[in-house]
Amino acid sequence: MKRAKKKVFADFMSQKGLKSTKQRDIILDCFLSSDRHLSIEELYLKLRSKHPNIGYATVYRTLKLFAEAGIAREMQFGDGQTRYEHVSEGEHHDHLVCTRCGHIEEFENETIEKLQDEVADSRGFLIERHRLEIYGLCANCRK
Template sequence: MSTVKDQFRDYLGKHGLKVTRQREIILDGFLSSPSHLSAEELYLRLRKDNPNIGYATVYRTMKLLADSGIASERHFGDRQTRYEPNTSEEHHYHLICNSCGKIIEFEDSNIEALLMKTAAAHDFTLSHQRLELYGLCPDCQTI
């Protein structure tokens, strides 16, 4: 069974890029961090234990992870690109707080069934699906 690390090594090899320790640290850091971090947030986390890693390296490596299909790039209203692991089959949706930026994930098989039904009604073959709901989280509703 090939691991995500193998997948990344294959990708780097095919593109004539080196497997470097820094790239592997960034991959590990990405996989073990909370989801939806921007490259900058991941960089700030990694920097604590790896002072040699620069922001540009993290930024470029996250682009490579997105290209290789390991990470998905997401945009939630602000201008940040956020990343989450690409866990193929399981679909989840997002609630995003306009005030504090909190991102809550949820799954709902009824929504999924409705989306499939809608696609089928339009003879549409789905490649992927996204659903984002914006508003205020419980903490931000109290004045």
């Protein structure tokens, strides 16, 4: 899976006439071996320990490239930071966000999606995408 995404990214880059660099390889490795929901800042700090010479701007631009290549997705959870989520082949899911520890869980619910379609239909609305986030306390933080 990790290897597959590396290939997707390599293909995307060569197709776009962009170059493979040490930094991009390092950032991709770090991203793929991280949490599923990571902010630029978090990834930057994680990299700094081993690669203090990689700049914030490079992490920022590289994550944008990941998004364009389809291996990452930009997400806003209302804390003022953009997070990047791993994307796996056309899959979609919604989120449970813990307001105490920041932990993010994913879930899917076919019935909810279907009801959304019905709502949209009844208003003549054509759905492009949606977001559903449930905020509260995760099982751990409820103790």
